[in-house]
Amino acid sequence: MSNILVMNVSLRETRVAVLENGVISGFHNERHANRGVVGNIYHGRVVRVLPGMEAAFVDIGLEKAAFLHASDVFQGHSEAELPDDDDDDDDDSDDNGRGKGGSSGRRKRRRDYLPIEAQIREGQDLLVQVLKDPIGTKGARITCYISLPGRHLVFMPTVGHVGISRQIRSDSERKRLRKLCDEMRPTGTGFIVRTAAEGVRSEALRQDMEVLISLWNDIYKRSQKGRPPRLLYTDLDLSLRAARDLAASELDRLIVDDREHYERIMDFVEHVMPRFARSIELYVGRDPIFDAFGIEDELKRALEKRVDLPSGGYLIIEQTEALTSIDINTGKFVGKKTLEDTITLTNIEAAKEIAYQLKLRSIGGLIIIDFIDMQESADRKKVSEALQEALADDKGRVKISEISEFGLVEMTRKRTSESLTQLLCEECTHCKGRGIVRSTETVSYEILRELKRQMEITTSHDMTLRAHPTVARQLRETEADSIKKLEGAANKRLHIKGEQHLHPEEYTVDAGKP
Secondary structure, three states: OOOEEEEEEOOOEEEEEEEEOOEEEEEEEEEOOEOOOOOOEEEEEEEEEEHHHOEEEEEOOOOOOEEEEHHHOOOOOOHHHOOOOOOOOEOOOOOOOOOOOOOHHHHHHHOOOOOHHHHOOOOOEEEEEEEEOOEOOEOOEEEOOOOEEOOOEEEEOOOOOEEEOOOOOOHHHHHHHHHHHHHHOOOOOEEEEOHHHOOOOHHHHHHHHHHHHHHHHHHHHHHOOOOOOEEEEOOOOHHHHHHHHHOOOOOOEEEEOOHHHHHHHHHHHHHHOHHHHHHEEEOOOOOOHHHHOOHHHHHHHOOOOEEEOOOOOEEEEEEOOOEEEEEEEOOOOOOOOOHHHHHHHHHHHHHHHHHHHHHHHOOOEEEEEEOOOOOOHHHHHHHHHHHHHHOOOOOOOEEEOOOOOOOEEEEEEOOOOOOHHHHHOOOOOOOOOOOOOOOHHHHHHHHHHHHHHHHHHOOOOEEEEEEOHHHHHHHHOOOHHHHHHHHHHHOOEEEEEEOOOOOOOOEEEEEOOO
8 A cells, every 4th residue: 555645624723634544644734823943944043051951041942941951952063173074975864954953963872962051151142953853841952053944955054064864775876976076065054865866867956956046045144133032033934844745755645635735735736846747636535534544533533541352451651751651461362272371462552552652652761561561581581572673674773672470571662753642632731731630529528527627617607519510419319417417516507509610629618598
């Protein structure tokens, strides 16, 4: 089956799902009123330098100050001063130039950057680009190593380096592309040659270079006028980014369900990469496009804590700010042989599903997997190999520990964007993000204790309790005897009012009648 981008456009948002052989491997959502900021370039100002964190916070005009690591501070090195690259012919970023920010990827590995306090100072103005959107309580991650992606190339105006995509394997083609970039690039700047550049005529590549260099010159000129914080450049919106990235990936088609966006994408593609125009399709089916491709149901499933396995077992996925825990259970699966075989088969099935769910839900950071205990080391090895194999094609940077004798696996996955839960959900108004609320019985007993305190100090004969209807009902019916005893002991009259707008744990006690 082909690999495709499926795009659903509505009045308020654009949603894009990546299908690889009919299975969702990625999901992107852009609310038109609240677009992400990755790729945007800002004129910012340093507000705080933190030597202990090897970082600084920079005001770029967003709600939270952006985070700048010492390795991402441009120090004005010329090409000759840049650290040597052991594999200079290869591009060690992704094909879009993201995630590296010029040479910072190489600099981080060598840890040869200067201390943050030796590079910048508070109040200093900086030209920066956003690498990661703000996530939760964290501000955006930024870099001083600017990268501007084009159709065939990524321009790096602050780094004197030429990188060639590893997917271009022909030595003669690599030499041709490197020679062309070296001839065109201004002193101290560089390019990453994308996979899509292979076999492209020199004239088209030169045109791409000229457009990117001109764009950078305009951005730099604007940075010299006005005071920070200011937005200088906004990356393409989701629909055009999806079209641009179509050529630089292994995707075959882009299908969109909105005629206006279809025509807009076609106009963009015909001007920038005309040979891919035939890969753009307008969806004309009767069912909503995400329903037709089975995407809507998968997205709903991806927001549930429980994920059922084909055999009858299931996963429980719990996401917190610190980590994600995944627990495996056999459920209804009883197997056909021994208990150990049943457990091993469930764990192997779970390993494959976990790899899929991590990509679908865009889960990053620390992940703890609690497999069902296995007695034999050979069985643990089978499950470990199944997990490694299932994660082999994950584009996120993944590190996995061995399975312990208790069935625990600790792994990390590079966090590049908000998870699906962070993107589509908000804190529960009832539990305030805890995932639980105190029981009606617990709240009722707390109220009885509070009523006893209030009745002893209140001079009014009448008192009014306002609580959630389920709690009010519990007090009137189940706790009726306790209420009568309190009223008799204090010579008070209690009026109980159930009010739907109150939180199940919320209540008020006031003097007087309601």
